[in-house]
Amino acid sequence: MSVSSILNIAKNAVYAFQTSLQVTGHNVANVSTKGYSKKEAVLTEATPIPTSIGLLGDGVRVKGIIRYYDKYLEDMIAGKRTSLEEARVKQTYLSRIESLINEDSSGLSQALTDFFNSFHEMSLDPLSLAARTQVLLKGESLAGKIRYLYENLKDLQAEIDRNVGLEVEDATRILKSIAELNVKIFEGGLSGSEAGDYMDQRTELLKELSGKLKVQAFEDSEGRLTILTEKGRVLVDGGTYLPLVTVMDSETGYSKVGWKDLTGTVVDVTSEISKGKIKAFLELRDSALPDFVADLDLFGQGLVESVNAIHKSGYNMNGGTDVLFFVQPAGGYAKQIDVEACIKGDVRNIAHTSDPEEEGGNDICLSLANLGTSTIPALGSSFVDYLANLSSKIGGTLRAAKDTFTFEEETMGILEKQRESVSGVSIDEEMANLIKFQYAYQAAARLFTVADELLKSLLEAV
DSSP states (O other): OHHHHHHHHHHHHHHHHHHHHHHHHHHHHTTTOOOOOOEEEEEEOOOEEETEEEEOOOOOEEEEEOOOOOOHHHHHHHHHHHHHHHHHHHHHHHHHHHHHHHHHHHHHHHHHHHHHHHHHHHHHHOOOOHHHHHHHHHHHHHHHHHHHHHHHHHHHHHHHHHHHHHHHHHHHHHHHEEEEEEHHHHHHHHHTTOHHHHHHHHHHHHHHHHHHHHHEEOTTTTTEEEEEETTTOOOEEEEEEOOOEEEETTTSSSSSEEEEETHHHEEGGGGGSSSSSHHHHHHHHIIHHHHHHHHHHHHHHHHHHHHHHTTTBOOOTTOBOOSSSSSSSSSOOHHHHBHHHHHOOOOGGSOOBSOOOTTTTOHHHHHHHGGGOOOOOTTTBBBHHHHHHHHHHHHHHHHHHHHHHHHHHHHHHHHHHHHHHHOOOOHHEEEEEEEEHHHHHHHHHHHHHHHHHHHHHHHOOO
């Protein structure tokens, strides 16, 4: 073996161990980086050199840099991310709905009790303007609380609709980023460079996308990722992405989810989204909240119609009859409930007796007071029981959502631990590698000194 061969071995060894040190340092630097997969420089024996005495070793070469990655496990995590994020959104917003309904329904129950009690107080002195004023005030307070709860639920519905738009916009951003990474990974493969970090970034983006909606992902032989919707619509193909967009529904005023094809045509895919954050927002906006609004509307309708039915059958201090206490809307009771203007203008228009000849009669007052504890046919229960059932309904829905979220979170935790055991960086292991490669590097560098001394000896001998 010549001195030049020793120098060549030293050069390749220094490069190999320098690369190993760099990869190890990169691992240490990214120990807390989300989605990072451990890398390792793979060293291999160089091709031996034929000599007159046989094959002599020619040192070491860097074969490549491998990425510790379990595709099956990563696919499971991405799929679990879909159900976890859906459960997270449902738990969060159902908790807010419960807070609204419980807070306002407790105030609503008290306002309801105060309203019917005011009729009882009025029955003690039907001609008292002070007692009548209390009936008006309690009626306005009750109507106001119903409208306030309705407005809060509608505001939350509008907020959720905005979130649909934000999630769709963010999903398109992710699709664009994945397409760009596909190009970088493909180009890296052509040039022979390693693309492990790009793949880590893309895997993390795919998980983020999976949290928003269920997708299918396939990697080709050149490392490019193709992403499809659950129904097979192309979202990413190589360096091309087809965006998701929102389109306003002319009937509801809320956003629908669209998919824009290569011709620019937008296809409504709202009904095709079956899982993920976007699905959770759509379900809350289009199903859960409308159900609670409908329950509140039915409560308002039962209140308006039952009170008005008794009130209009009686006579007031002005001798009038057939007067409504609450405004009778064509629909949207919870939104429009209010005390009639004629009663706001003159409390003497509040009915108190069914006998026009009995000036101080109070049977209408008593009938209205007793209405508070009566079963209302439209509701199937009393007003107070109906509100209690409404709170119980949201409570049961929330408990189920919390149980689902807890299960999904625990399952995700197990999968993440498994991923950490495969792809995670161990500081202890990396520190041991640093020491090993440091000494190996120093030994390889020492070869240069040895080769230099040999070369000097040869020159001196000439």
